[in-house]
Amino acid sequence: MGMDTAVSSTGARARTRRAILDAGTAVLAQNPTASLADVAAAAGVGRTTVHRYFAERSDLVDAIGMDVLDKIGAATDRARPDDGPALTALERICQEYFELGESLAIIFDESMAATWNWESWEEDTEADRALARLVDRGREEGTLDGRLDTDWIVQVLWSLLYVAWQRNRGGDTKHNALSLCLYTLRKSVGAPS
Amino acid sequence: MGMDTAVSSTGARARTRRAILDAGTAVLAQNPTASLADVAAAAGVGRTTVHRYFAERSDLVDAIGMDVLDKIGAATDRARPDDGPALTALERICQEYFELGESLAIIFDESMAATWNWESWEEDTEADRALARLVDRGREEGTLDGRLDTDWIVQVLWSLLYVAWQRNRGGDTKHNALSLCLYTLRKSVGAPS
DNA sequence: CGAAAATGGAACAGCGATGTTCTACTGCCG
DNA sequence: CGGCAGTAGAACATCGCTGTTCCATTTTCG
Numbered sequence: 001m002g003m004d005t006a007v008s009s010t011g012a013r014a015r016t017r018r019a020i021l022d023a024g025t026a027v028l029a030q031n032p033t034a035s036l037a038d039v040a041a042a043a044g045v046g047r048t049t050v051h052r053y054f055a056e057r058s059d060l061v062d063a064i065g066m067d068v069l070d071k072i073g074a075a076t077d078r079a080r081p082d083d084g085p086a087l088t089a090l091e092r093i094c095q096e097y098f099e100l101g102e103s104l105a106i107i108f109d110e111s112m113a114a115t116w117n118w119e120s121w122e123e124d125t126e127a128d129r130a131l132a133r134l135v136d137r138g139r140e141e142g143t144l145d146g147r148l149d150t151d152w153i154v155q156v157l158w159s160l161l162y163v164a165w166q167r168n169r170g171g172d173t174k175h176n177a178l179s180l181c182l183y184t185l186r187k188s189v190g191a192p193s
Numbered sequence: 194m195g196m197d198t199a200v201s202s203t204g205a206r207a208r209t210r211r212a213i214l215d216a217g218t219a220v221l222a223q224n225p226t227a228s229l230a231d232v233a234a235a236a237g238v239g240r241t242t243v244h245r246y247f248a249e250r251s252d253l254v255d256a257i258g259m260d261v262l263d264k265i266g267a268a269t270d271r272a273r274p275d276d277g278p279a280l281t282a283l284e285r286i287c288q289e290y291f292e293l294g295e296s297l298a299i300i301f302d303e304s305m306a307a308t309w310n311w312e313s314w315e316e317d318t319e320a321d322r323a324l325a326r327l328v329d330r331g332r333e334e335g336t337l338d339g340r341l342d343t344d345w346i347v348q349v350l351w352s353l354l355y356v357a358w359q360r361n362r363g364g365d366t367k368h369n370a371l372s373l374c375l376y377t378l379r380k381s382v383g384a385p386s
Numbered sequence: 387c388g389a390a391a392a393t394g395g396a397a398c399a400g401c402g403a404t405g406t407t408c409t410a411c412t413g414c415c416g
Numbered sequence: 417c418g419g420c421a422g423t424a425g426a427a428c429a430t431c432g433c434t435g436t437t438c439c440a441t442t443t444t445c446g
Contacts, residue, residue: 012414012422032304033226035403046424051405111225111304145380152373155360159352167348180345187338188381205392205444228433239394244435 017053019043024064029105032112036060061112068103069125075100076127086138087190090157091182093131097161098178108162145191153189160185210246212236217257222298225305229253254305261296262318268293269320279331280383283350284375286324290354291371301355338384346382353378 023043027034036057040047054060075096081089097104106112124132135153138144144153164181168174216236220227229250233240247253268289274282290297299305317325328346331337337346357374361367 016422036405037403047404048406048425049423052423055405057404109304110223111302147376148373152356152360152377155356156353156377159356160349163345163348163352167345180341183340184345184349184381187385188377192380193386209392229435230433240434241395241436242393245393248435250434 013053016045016049020045020050020053020060021064021067024060025068025106026102028061028064028112029102029109032109064106065112068100068106069127071100071103072097072107073125073127076130081130081134082137085143086134086141087143087186089134090138090144090189091185093134094157094161094182094185095178097157098164098174098181101165104161104165108158142191144189147192148189156189157185160188206246209238209242213238213243213246213253214257214260217253218261218299219295221254221257221305222295222302225302257299258305261293261299262320264293264296265290265300266318266320269323274323274327275330278336279327279334280336280379282327283331283337283382284378286327287350287354287375287378288371290350291357291367291374294358297354297358301351335384338382340385341382349381350378353381 020039020043024039027039027042031038036050037047039060040050043050050060054063076093079089079092079096081093083089131154132150135144135150139146139148139150148156160181164177167180168177213232213236217232220232220235224231229243230240232253233243236243243253247256269286272282272285272289274286276282324347325343328337328343332339332341332343341349353374357370360373361370
């Protein structure tokens with residue numbers, strides 16, 4: 001009835017859409033000002049096909065944003081933020097987020113957020129709330145540093161992830177980068193000893 | 194003799210140049226793809242005047258880059274990186290860098306570095322070397338965490354500065370943001386207790 | 387004051403990205 | 417086999433930014 005905007009009939013549409021979305025994420029993560037022709041080339045489709053799926057550039061950017069938010073949501077769920085000691089749960093979240101790879105750059109990049117028309121962008125996701133809840137819990141438990149407020153801890157987590165991912169790009173091992181990230185996270189936001 | 198590219202005759206040229214450079218830093222820090230018209234408006238000069246000082250966009254971007262590097266160099270000197278315990282010196286550096294404000298975003302932003310033609314950009318500045326020297330010293334002294342390599346510590350410093358500056362923008366007190374930054378820096382890169 | 391320096395603004399051409407339309411090709415499924 | 421969904425690619429108009437030129441005006445300074 002025209003309501004099937006999410007799932008398409010043949011499945012070919014869905015596959016192409018995913019290819020464009022993934023290519024778009026990869027390309028725009030490296031260069032937020034890349035042209036749609038670049039995205040099309042990376043996705044292995046024609047430039048007009050991109051426009052067939054996303055009328056305007058902003059539509060593509062918004063869709064990528066939503067897609068990344070979905071991935072973050074799924075990653076957050078996998079990390080079981082409400083299980084066990086808060087610091088341990090935070091480490092699990094860190095590991096899961098680290099696996100998101102290129103998507104991290106999308107979230108972190110400001111020049112992307114600048115061109116974001118999207119309505120429900122400023123408002124918190126369920127994942128945001130879960131993370132905030134987790135940090136709050138940790139501060140009350142005493143496993144996280146009470147001298148640091150919740151926002152700060154969340155920001156530090158993201159920035160450490162970003163730095164670790166850059167290091168990964170720079171040729172270092174994934175395992176190595178993640179280890180440094182987790183170790184530093186524990187030290188910086190964990191309760192002082 | 195045409196060699197006076199640095200200092201100009203009247204001093205009016207120097208003032209205008211500074212205005213454009215400062216405005217350019219502020220504007221491009223917030224939006225790396227801002228037009229030269231935006232920069233001109235922010236500087237309070239005509240668009241053609243900008244082109245009179247910087248023939249191409251890349252010339253302006255390069256000049257801003259050099260300017261920021263100069264500021265970082267001066268800030269590093271003020272922090273006396275070779276005096277006293279390494280951790281204390283690193284805190285002084287953190288304070289000085291924090292004062293650089295908008296310029297931090299310029300350094301941190303990748304989409305800026307992408308459009309950077311500039312020759313001597315990859316190679317280390319004297320400030321970079323001084324900072325690396327300081328961190329090395331700290332790791333040998335035992336005041337910095339030997340389990341973290343020098344590069345990582347430097348990266349963490351920059352990312353904490355970036356997060357703190359964002360927080361400052363977000364309405365928080367400078368003092369508050371800097372305190373959090375320094376406290377977190379000590380905890381994260383200081384020697385484990 | 388008066389000349390030189392510096393500026394603002396209009397006007398223009400060029401360029402690359404965007405978004406649209408149309409045509410022809412491919413592969414899939416009934 | 418024949419129709420149909422999906423696609424590529426060419427062609428086109430448009431738009432905003434860039435870089436340049438020219439001229440009138442203002443500022444600076446001797």
